[in-house]
Amino acid sequence: MRTDTAQIVRLVDYRPSDFLIDSVELDVSLHPTATQVRATLVVRPNPDGRPGAPLVLDGDELNLKAVALDGRSLAEEEFEASPQSLTIMQPPRQSFTLTVETELNPTANTKLMGLYRSSGNYCTQCEAEGFRRITYFLDRPDVLAVYTTRIEADRDEAPVLLGNGNPVESGSVEGSNRHYAVWEDPHPKPSYLFALVGGRLGRVSKSFTTMSGRAVELAIYVEPGKEDRADYALDALERSMVWDERVFGREYDLDVFNIVAVSDFNMGAMENKGLNIFNDKYVLASPETATDMDYAHIEAIIAHEYFHNWTGNRVTCRDWFQLCLKEGLTVFRDQEFSSDERSRPVHRIAEVKTLRARQFLEDSSPLAHPVRPTQYREINNFYTATVYEKGAEIVRMLKTIIGNESFRRGMDLYFERCDGTAATVEDFLEAFAEVSGRSLSHFARWYEQSGTPRVTVKSHYDKAAGTYRLDFTQSTPPTPGQPNKEAMAIPVVLGLVAHDGSSVEAACEQVDERGVFILDKAADSLTFTGVTSLPVPSLFRGFSAPVKVTLDLPNEELLVLLQHDSDAFNRWQAAQTVAMRHLAALSNGAQVSDEEIDAFSTALCSFMDTDALRDPAFAALVLTLPSEADIAQEIGKDVDPDAIHRARSDMRRRIGKTCSAHLHRFYEELADSGPYSPDAASAGRRALRNASLDLIAAADQAAGEELAAAQAESASNMTDRLAALSVLTTLPGAAREEAITQFGERYRNEPLVMDKWFTLQAAIPEDDTLERVKGLMEHQAFSIGNPNRVRSLIGSFAMLNQVQFNRIDGAGYDFLASIVLRADELNPQLAARLLTAFSTWRMMESTRREHAQRALWTISRKPNLSRDVGDIVSRTLD
Ligand code: ARG
Ligand code: ZN
Numbered sequence: 001m002r003t004d005t006a007q008i009v010r011l012v013d014y015r016p017s018d019f020l021i022d023s024v025e026l027d028v029s030l031h032p033t034a035t036q037v038r039a040t041l042v043v044r045p046n047p048d049g050r051p052g053a054p055l056v057l058d059g060d061e062l063n064l065k066a067v068a069l070d071g072r073s074l075a076e077e078e079f080e081a082s083p084q085s086l087t088i089m090q091p092p093r094q095s096f097t098l099t100v101e102t103e104l105n106p107t108a109n110t111k112l113m114g115l116y117r118s119s120g121n122y123c124t125q126c127e128a129e130g131f132r133r134i135t136y137f138l139d140r141p142d143v144l145a146v147y148t149t150r151i152e153a154d155r156d157e158a159p160v161l162l163g164n165g166n167p168v169e170s171g172s173v174e175g176s177n178r179h180y181a182v183w184e185d186p187h188p189k190p191s192y193l194f195a196l197v198g199g200r201l202g203r204v205s206k207s208f209t210t211m212s213g214r215a216v217e218l219a220i221y222v223e224p225g226k227e228d229r230a231d232y233a234l235d236a237l238e239r240s241m242v243w244d245e246r247v248f249g250r251e252y253d254l255d256v257f258n259i260v261a262v263s264d265f266n267m268g269a270m271e272n273k274g275l276n277i278f279n280d281k282y283v284l285a286s287p288e289t290a291t292d293m294d295y296a297h298i299e300a301i302i303a304h305e306y307f308h309n310w311t312g313n314r315v316t317c318r319d320w321f322q323l324c325l326k327e328g329l330t331v332f333r334d335q336e337f338s339s340d341e342r343s344r345p346v347h348r349i350a351e352v353k354t355l356r357a358r359q360f361l362e363d364s365s366p367l368a369h370p371v372r373p374t375q376y377r378e379i380n381n382f383y384t385a386t387v388y389e390k391g392a393e394i395v396r397m398l399k400t401i402i403g404n405e406s407f408r409r410g411m412d413l414y415f416e417r418c419d420g421t422a423a424t425v426e427d428f429l430e431a432f433a434e435v436s437g438r439s440l441s442h443f444a445r446w447y448e449q450s451g452t453p454r455v456t457v458k459s460h461y462d463k464a465a466g467t468y469r470l471d472f473t474q475s476t477p478p479t480p481g482q483p484n485k486e487a488m489a490i491p492v493v494l495g496l497v498a499h500d501g502s503s504v505e506a507a508c509e510q511v512d513e514r515g516v517f518i519l520d521k522a523a524d525s526l527t528f529t530g531v532t533s534l535p536v537p538s539l540f541r542g543f544s545a546p547v548k549v550t551l552d553l554p555n556e557e558l559l560v561l562l563q564h565d566s567d568a569f570n571r572w573q574a575a576q577t578v579a580m581r582h583l584a585a586l587s588n589g590a591q592v593s594d595e596e597i598d599a600f601s602t603a604l605c606s607f608m609d610t611d612a613l614r615d616p617a618f619a620a621l622v623l624t625l626p627s628e629a630d631i632a633q634e635i636g637k638d639v640d641p642d643a644i645h646r647a648r649s650d651m652r653r654r655i656g657k658t659c660s661a662h663l664h665r666f667y668e669e670l671a672d673s674g675p676y677s678p679d680a681a682s683a684g685r686r687a688l689r690n691a692s693l694d695l696i697a698a699a700d701q702a703a704g705e706e707l708a709a710a711q712a713e714s715a716s717n718m719t720d721r722l723a724a725l726s727v728l729t730t731l732p733g734a735a736r737e738e739a740i741t742q743f744g745e746r747y748r749n750e751p752l753v754m755d756k757w758f759t760l761q762a763a764i765p766e767d768d769t770l771e772r773v774k775g776l777m778e779h780q781a782f783s784i785g786n787p788n789r790v791r792s793l794i795g796s797f798a799m800l801n802q803v804q805f806n807r808i809d810g811a812g813y814d815f816l817a818s819i820v821l822r823a824d825e826l827n828p829q830l831a832a833r834l835l836t837a838f839s840t841w842r843m844m845e846s847t848r849r850e851h852a853q854r855a856l857w858t859i860s861r862k863p864n865l866s867r868d869v870g871d872i873v874s875r876t877l878d
Contacts, residue, residue, distance in 0.1 A: 018049030121199025131191035158198035195272030271308030292683035328391015345568035501564030586647035599656035615682025656699025690723035755792035798837035810851025828866030
């Protein structure tokens with residue numbers, strides 16, 4: 001394997017910048033192929049840097065036009081320039097002004113980093129290292145400056161001109177059809193938070209008054225004609241602002257807050273100061289075009305980017321190793337927001353499902369890394385589920401351990417102390433250690449040790465003594481670079497439940513009054529006294545730690561929890577655990593008797609009788625079996641995706657048969673009534689009805705087809721229409737093809753809906769799907785340059801279609817490899833993301849494993865791979 005050790009950036013090598021930049025004046029004259037940028041930087045030596053060092057500015061594919069120091073053009077021998085850097089050999093020892101002119105071609109920028117065009121509009125993406133594609137700069141997060149941006153453009157081409165901060169001036173450029181706008185951002189910020197936008201855009205807006213009575217104008221800019229689809233996002237923004245004031249005491253700090261939706265975007269969205277830029281799929285929604293899940297994602301991501309204003313912008317990161325400091329914390333904050341706005345237990349289950357599907361998967365793969373990595377070749381490859389989602393779980397555990405009140409005081413102290421600075425994980429933990437008076441040094445291991453800890457619990461009941469003992473052991477498997485693991489500090493929230501459902505009042509000194517026990521040794525035991533009958537332990541309530549748990553309880557006892565636990569998360573978990581045991585056994589070729597499956601189905605039926613309609617969203621989650629990818633992860637080695645698919649289909653069919661009457665009843669009783677509303681309760685009713693339809697179809701193809709075809713035709717909203725079409729995709733035949741064609745016709749001018757259409761087809765678990773996907777790449781709605789299209793079609797095939805991506809003939813792998821290589825020439829970040837679908841290859845049985853390895857080798861041998869793809873392919877093969 002090629003290993004360019006020279007390019008590896010290491011946390012231990014961090015040192016402060018030799019220079020600081022206090023202010024930046026940017027003058028950007030937009031042009032489709034020849035945009036002129038003049039940057040005027042006020043630079044001074046950093047007292048913490050090396051005295052007398054040269055000034056080395058970062059660049060990336062830059063074209064230098066002119067450079068001057070304190071107004072004097074530099075002679076050739078005074079500087080060195082390349083597309084990657086600009087060095088001033090002997091800069092002054094005090095503050096000086098550097099003026100740098102560069103020329104950019106935004107139309108040719110297919111990497112979507114730096115300044116680029118999307119549907120003709122100009123926009124920027126600078127995190128992590130995109131600002132250096134606009135001008136030469138100290139492009140690192142610990143260099144904070146105040147920015148003034150003047151943007152000039154043709155009035156026709158870009159009537160709207162937006163920058164960071166507050167608008168201060170605008171006008172016409174005399175003697176031309178050009179105009180300009182000047183924006184000033186008074187808050188010092190790192191370059192990755194810089195943004196500008198120029199284009200033809202529609203606008204929706206609303207005034208907001210902050211907690212201290214300041215007026216802020218909120219606005220969202222979208223493709224003209226789609227303004228009404230931004231109303232929900234605008235409402236979510238307002239609710240986020242209110243929530244952050246109420247829950248964290250955080251107020252907004254500029255006169256305007258702007259959001260722009262663009263259709264070509266590598267990630268979800270970006271928190272640029274005062275000017276968030278969003279992937280349009282996380283802004284635009286109407287009942288006709290967006291599902292309940294889309295609405296929930298919009299709400300969460302609008303909140304996420306807004307919350308970054310304090311956790312990310314006001315307090316930023318010292319270096320990119322600290323990425324979780326802003327991302328993990330901000331994900332935690334957006335999850336809390338969604339839980340408060342919706343149903344907390346339902347949201348918690350959804351969070352855990354994603355965590356397991358993405359982060360646990362990553363942690364068990366060759367791409368496993370600590371929440372705070374210690375080295376990287378390409379930082380863009382570390383915007384991962386581990387940094388984001390596991391990062392959020394660490395914050396949640398911290399809150400569980402120190403308690404709500406200390407947590408809030410710790411946050412206040414962190415903001416107070418670190419406002420306006422570039423901070424580290426240590427600064428963050430220090431605030432909580434101080435307010436709680438607790439050492440967090442053992443807890444800090446969560447940032448350093450990768451891999452998902454396994455906790456095994458064995459229970460012993462002594463009736464005569466009235467004692468109940470739980471023996472815990474923990475271990476963490478080896479991960480890349482970390483062969484030996486230490487014990488973690490794991491908060492276990494627990495309780496005991498009696499078989500009749502009453503809660504057991506038993507004493508145990510290691511468990512506090514909130515039911516929290518901290519497992520911080522490799523092995524530990526809890527003994528409860530005064531236990532008069534055999535209880536069922538309810539462990540890790542609310543999923544109190546990101547670990548895998550093995551419990552020695554029989555299925556019947558777990559099902560007591562489904563019925564009786566006061567913790568909703570564990571009710572759901574109990575049903576999932578039993579289902580997973582059956583699914584894993586069936587996948588491994590074991591026989592699972594009808595009685596055993598019936599016992600499970602019957603428990604589901606009685607759950608449906610008593611509880612389902614009280615919380616339909618929760619019931620829908622209980623009725624949904626673990627996914628094929630979840631089962632593969634559970635099995636962990638020599639995986640045969642075909643066997644898993646058969647096992648899951650079989651179990652869906654058996655449950656559908658036993659519970660048929662209940663399912664049909666729900667399907668009828670929950671029928672659509674009244675106009676669509678995206679609120680959580682209405683969404684929950686749709687979710688339960690559609691989960692019922694899925695099981696009906698699994699058990700009775702004809703009945704399912706008839707109901708689904710009718711629903712696909714007559715649905716009054718996208719949630720129901722898409723759910724029906726999704727059920728139909730599991731039923732091969734003319735009805736399905738007809739429905740697919742009709743849907744494609746109906747929405748052919750709606751790119752975000754066509755994405756859903758691509759995804760559904762890419763996920764069909766049948767042999768001709770690969771040909772179908774290749775055919776769809778020729779569809780007029782598809783484009784290899786647009787990340788949303790590529791992820792919907794190719795990404796879904798690779799990530800959602802377990803059986804066809806992992807075809808035994810290797811054709812799925814070869815296909816993905818060829819697309820990764822094609823995409824890499826246009827957009828390395830997109831290509832590298834697609835490539836992560838291979839991270840499960842070592843889990844597969846040997847034939848598939850060999851095919852996957854061959855495909856990975858093909859990629860790794862290609863000359864001129866991007867650093868993004870080169871990094872992922874070499875780590876995946878290692
Ligand atoms: N900070 C953005 C967020 O809200 C993500 C931006 C990542 N961009 C990138 N090119 N890696 O999570
Ligand atoms: Zn973020």
